[in-house]
Amino acid sequence: MKITFSDDAPHFDGSSLKLAFVAYVDGEAVACAITAEALEDHFGANSAQEDELLRAFERGRARIRSVCEQALEHNDGASVELHSGVFRMDEE
Template sequence: MRVTFPDDAPVFDGAQMVVRFVANVEGVPLSCAITAEALEDHFGAGSTLESELLRAYADGRERIRDVCQRAIEQSDGAAVVLRSGLFRIERA
């Protein structure tokens, strides 16, 4: 399965408290997200303010994309929401 990530800017979704981003799976755009909690716990976001979460996403973009790619592959190409616990598992 070919998973790539365009250079589109991530978007903060305050209603769901996630940062949304796009992955392309076999050339088809797929909406993915990482929770504010995961960004605070693992990527240094100091609060749930939009600016803090987007900065943390930018700082952790490579690892976030790596974990996202594996999660997409494990879900047979379905959209994923990356939660804090997933990064604990990936680190072990």
């Protein structure tokens, strides 16, 4: 399974408080997201405001992509939503 990521900025979804981004699994676009809670808990976002979340995403982009890649491999390339607990497990 070949996994790559778009370099486009993630999209803020204010109704669900998450940032959506795209991964490509074997060339097919797969919707992925990270919650505001995860960005606050692990990447230094000071609030769930869009600008704070985007800055936190940029700070943590490499780790977010790494954890997302692991999740995509684990679930056969299906859509992924990264919650705070996924990053806590990654730290252990």
